[in-house]
Amino acid sequence: MTVFSKLPMTKGRLAAISMATFLCVGPVHAQAAEAYPKPLQQAVDAGVKVVKSFPAASGLTGWVVSQGGRYTIVYSTADRKTLLAGALIGEDGASLSSQYEERYVPKPDLASLYAQLEKSFHVVEGAAKPAGNVLYVFVDPNCPYCHFTWMALQAYEKAGLQVRWIPVATLGPTSMPKAIEVMAASDRTAAFRRMEENHGKPWTASAASSEASHQDIAAKIRANNELMEGFGIAGTPGVIWKDKQGKVQIKGGMPRLSELPAITGLPEQKIDDPALAKFR
DSSP: OOEEEOOOOOTTSOOOOOHHHHTTOOOOOOOTTSOOOHHHHHHHHTTOEEEEEEEOGGGOEEEEEEETTEEEEEEEOTTSOOEEESEEEOTTSOBHHHHHHHHHSOOOOHHHHHHHHHTSSOEEEEOSSOOSOEEEEEEOTTOHHHHHHHHHHHHHHHTTOEEEEEEOOOSSTTHHHHHHHHHTSSSHHHHHHHHHHTTTSOOOOOGGGOTTTOHHHHHHHHHHHHHHHHTTOOSSOEEEEEOTTOOEEEEESOOOGGGHHHHHTSOOOOOOOGGGGGGO
8 A cells, every 4th residue: 555645844855846836837848759647748848857767666657857956756647647746655654755765866966066055155154263063054034944043053153153144035025135135235244143133023125135236146146046956955944064074964944952063063052042942
């Protein structure tokens, strides 16, 4: 027996992309050389790229597809009339989806991506001479969990942590102008802190946030969006660091407070803000 369920957004697991999303994307890619099931062909015609196919459990066919730099797996039924997106669970409770992802989904070149990360358009906050790990965090100005991450890392910054905040614009029409306002400031770190300290308060666009006046900055922020996708991070915040062995680590979403010592490479710091209690 095979069961489908919603696939969570966690490290090591790719999020299922609905076909409604597939059908909203851009240009057509011709794939005349291979006949796809009709519902998959509709997605291909809308811009989704098919990377490979493979035989899956219960007579299904798995399809590795790519959109916006992210990979996921969908499944077609034996009659080729139905396309399924979600977690595939075997009768023994094992995650077949995870097995298929490990075997068939292309792995990102983390060394190359990390080199791009070091040259990314970002704001430096915290210690000038960092202790522990240097963190890179993709952050959208409108993301509440990015704000909670910023709050949680303040104690670690005081203990010697350096954080390089990488602005992206993914959560609505004001994300880009807010990010531009920060990155166009003469003191980006101070502007970033003001943005976080005023998170959730009313905000009014100004000349300092105009995309028309700062097209170069807007282009760099869009490049950050693409870099985040390259790491397979589906949403903000996205935390990246190198561990003591020099291995690149990725954490999608707000870390638990209990995870911060391992992530930062620093001793556990006291965090008693009641707003962060739910993340213990």
